Amino acid sequence: MRLVQVAQHADDLERAAAFYSALLGSEPTAVFDPPGLLFFDLGGVRLLLDRNAPTAVHYLYVDDLAAAIERIGDRAEVIGPPHRIFTHEDSTLGPAGHDEWQAFVRDSEGNTVGLVSFRAVA
Known part of the structure; x- marks a missing residue:
């Protein structure tokens, strides 16, 4: 089994496309309007x-x-704002020997998006 799709609410597809294009650094892969669907890969x-x-709430690696x-x-x-969550002692949830950092933003549609990054422990 594998994850295929995650859905998130968006009132304004054009505004959501601008936000997620800027965040992800890529354009949408498909738009179907109607019925009001916007996809990114x-x-x-x-x-x-x-x-x-x-x-x-979805968490995106950056x-x-x-x-x-x-x-x-x-x-x-x-x-x-960006803050350290914990250190990965093993590779169960992330790369061993790295701190997990997260930040949270409210997207253009009012949803919370977690941003996740890993930094090697010095």
Whole structure:
């Protein structure tokens, strides 16, 4: 079994497309409007922005938290600045010997998005 798609609520597909294009550094892979569906490819998993989906929190890996936040600029509100969550002692949840850092932003549609990055322990 593998994850195929994650859905997130979006009222305005054009605004959501601008936000996620800036965050992900890529354009949508498909738009079907009507009925109000916008897709992005996240390494083989579809991110669906859907007018009828409920809100959810999804976490996206980024190489650099500060750069990701800078890319989205004023399209989002930072609601949790970058901070260290914990150190990965083994590779169960992430790369061993790395700190996991996260930041939280409110996307253009009012949803919370977690941004995750790993830094080698010095």
